């Protein structure tokens with residue numbers, strides 16, 4: 001076998017593995033925003049955390065170092081930032097919003113033409129953005145990334161629905177709106193507790209991006225690999 005033929009075979013083998021049979025059943029993709037449509041930007045996370053901790057410390061009249069230590073311990077147990085803020089007796093979404101507005105996203109998030117091309121390569125799927133961001137915050141980030149909001153059939157700012165991403169009924173409601181069955185939707189996120197497990201509980205297919213999750217149906221090294229996953233299917 002010549003080198004080229006061997007290469008093609010290898011490529012086919014990896015594609016087979018890469019694209020499970022259930023992919024052909026998928027009609028819609030659900031997308032988390034932060035850490036999914038763009039890879040975690042440490043500076044954003046650090047600035048957000050700094051703002052949140054300062055706000056908690058000021059509101060409770062507690063020492064910042066104590067708040068920091070306590071916050072991290074609780075976050076390990078609870079998993080969701082808004083819920084941790086709530087555990088201090090404060091309004092989680094309100095504190096997150098306040099901190100969010102202080103972050104210069106326009107300087108920290110850059111346009112991503114590769115992401116835009118990936119969405120353009122998936123015209124036969126409906127896309128739903130499911131986020132803990134307020135709608136104006138989500139729009140601001142999409143604008144920074146250069147991704148038009150119009151690529152999404154539906155944008156779900158979960159707090160406006162008075163729900164949380166950790167609530168499996170959120171995903172059932174999205175399925176109802178799209179009039180599709182659970183196995184026809186693939187939900188993509190970057191955190192197991194917040195994205196993968198609740199969507200899985202609702203019966204959706206799940207994909208972890210920018211990392212690995214044994215709980216997800218598929219794990220992809222980057223968000224761009226989602227495009228490849230469906231490209232392979234359409235070539236079959």
Ligand SMILES: [Mg+2]
Nearest residue numbers: 032034035190
């Ligand atoms: Mg995320």
